[in-house]
Amino acid sequence: MSVVSRRALILPLIDDKYILFNGLYGALDVIDRRTAVILRAAQKSNDQPLELEEGMRDRLVRRGYLIDRQTEAEDLKILSRLKLHAVEQMKKYREQGKKLGDCTLYGGEPLLASNIGTVRNICEHCRDMEMKIDAITNGYDLEHYLDLIDEFKFTKLQITLDGVGKMHDRRRPLMGGGSSYERIVENVGRLLERGITVKLRVNVDRQNLDDMGKLIDEFDRRDFVGNPNFMYYFNTVRSGTNPNPADELTDVDVFERLRELTGDEDYSLEHERQYSVCRWLVGSILDKRHYPQYRASYCGAMRGMIIIDPSGDIYACQILVGDERLTIGKIDETSGRFLFNFDLVKWRTRRVHNIEPCRECPYVMQCGGGCAAPAFNRNGTIMRGTCNAFREVFDHVLQVECREAWSKAQAVEMSKSWREVLSKFSDEDRQTLLKTTEPQRTLDTWKKYTTVKELMCRGASGIGEERRH
Amino acid sequence: MKLTTEQMQKATACKSAEELQALAKGEGIELTDEEAEAYFAELNNVRVSDDELDAVAGGGKEDECPKDC
Secondary structure, three states: OOEEOOOEEEEEEEOOEEEEEEOOOOEEEEEEHHHHHHHHHHHHOOOOOOOOOHHHHHHHHHHOOEEOHHHHHHHHHHHHHHHHHHHHHHHHHOOOOOOOOEEEEOOOOOOOHHHHHHHHHHHHHHHHOOOEEEEEEOOOOHHHOHHHHHHOOOOOEEEEOOOOOHHHHHHOOOOOOOOOHHHHHHHHHHHHHOOOOEEEEEEEOOOOHHHHHHHHHHHHHOOOOOOOOEEEEEEEOOOOOOOOHHHOOOHHHHHHHHHHHHOOHHHHHHHEHHHHHHHHHHHHHHOOOOOOOOOOOOOHHHOOOOEEOOOOEEEOOOOOOOOHHHOOEEEOOOOOOEEEOOHHHHHHOOOOOOOHHHOOOOOHHHHOOOOHHHHHHHHOOOOOOOOOOHHHHHHHHHHHHHHHHHHHOOOOEOOOOHHHHHOOOOHHHHHHHHHOOOHHHHHHHHOOOOOHHHHOOOOOOOOOOOOOO | OOOOHHHHHHHHOOOOHHHHHHHHHHOOOOOOHHHHHHHHHHHHOOOOOOHHHHHOOOOOHHHHHHHHO
């Protein structure tokens, strides 16, 4: 029996219009108040009759808002496995066969002056294997690396500043004491002068919340802003990983403070990390040239990333490096090969259809289950979701972007819906997709009903590429 | 599900996900079909072949999050 999906979000749009969104299918619609009231009542109790106009009822069925629960549960699995089996495989292997994609130097601190010989060695091997290189660094010793970074064409450097001057120095002290701020900022300037991309991250909690404005002024004063190779964003110190939980803030807190400081909603949406990611997702949903983008998993730890520590132990997650319970393998020193234990599979199959508490959540295809690190720290298992303030963030971004879209074109169907293609599948092909674990078979089955381009959620202009401001 | 070096070497030598599952079962470990396929794919760069892939752009914000989480 078709009922109103529990995943359907109903949010105010403008005047007497409401947003209707089903995150499982990426279906995004505009409805009137009367329909919104009926659907909300039906979500609470499916004994309520649905007194909808026939045209509206047909539209809600076609787009996945009225659906039977079993079909919806199966569709979650099918769409989640589409990413696991086909889309990510295609992205990884379409060009490179057995080659690895890229290498990130990470620590501790990878770019210490004393490491330069080792770093050069690693870079030479990467170059031989045609791997792109980037680094996550504190930026302190970068003046020793400028020529090397140029030589090996690092694609970007991610550097952290946690405030201006003493605020930064207090939060990220040198081992022997002393200031690092000025030296790091000068190195950022040197990188930008050479045309090297710098991605600057600011970790925000209660201690440095009010320093965000000072940092923005500094970036302006030093002419970093406006440089096409300079990007920056503000990120909360993730709940469950902060050594001082009392200082934790939510993404909402950071966004609201940023908006207060700048008076600029658009700027704040673009520079608060979680809001920026949601904006990208909603942008993809609103682009009707292709099916909506969604997240069946949270990050690269689920999609093939490996991290090798100095002792040769292998991890999936960069936050949890060093916790021996979470190794997924090691380097066999005799053969030089990666050897993996079966904990690898828990990471790679941490998908929304396998995280039981998350399966019915309206936001699961947008949050991807959240970060595994705090899930593990809180629950002792990665097979739990982490919400933080995702719902509030997504709701806000959805409303802002939909109002903008509505002001330009009053299209009641604001997106395509995966339900529309899923409804065409034969029973036999549905069963194939529910049961097969073979990527080729998954892809061949989907291709009976749609194209590869549609599956990759890309429009003709390559929508989904990062925006720069 | 930690393994000894010898066990990991045997797992690496498996020729199919089914063989891997059987090996795991012999060691007292139950792997689902999906888990076995995920492990096998990781080791063997299972490739999907499709000419249409060449026409599709890559990259995007979703892909960048491992560095920025």
